[in-house]
Amino acid sequence: MPRKQQRVCLKLTVLPASSGRIRQARCSPSHCPDAMPAIRKFGPYKLFFYSGEGNEPPHVHVWRDQATAKFWLCPVCLARSRRFSRTELRRVKKLVERNRSILMEKWNEHFCD
Secondary structure, X not given: OOOOOOEEOOXXXXXXXXXXXXXXXXXXXXXXXXXXXXXXXXXXXXXXEEHHHOOOOOEEEEEEOOEEEXXXXXXXXXXXXXXXXXXXXXXXXXXXXXXXXXHHHHHXXXXXX
């Protein structure tokens, strides 16, 4: 029977608005109801991993309303997207690029340790 994929909570916190940077924090059970760990929002965007994707190169999923995207982390580039505009994809890519080191650290903690 195939294993169900689960999201891994990164709970990232936005630093001062002008920086667009994030910092990591521990996730609490109340933050991750029903084992669907939501990642801290960056404006309207949520970033997350699926637990069953450790066999793929490092990447992050981005979600906003009905729009989704997947970005590779080494180097940061778009793998695929659905319902994001080109302008929004550029904005999200910059967000991922600025926070790549934290995202890679979280990837390695989850999939390599």
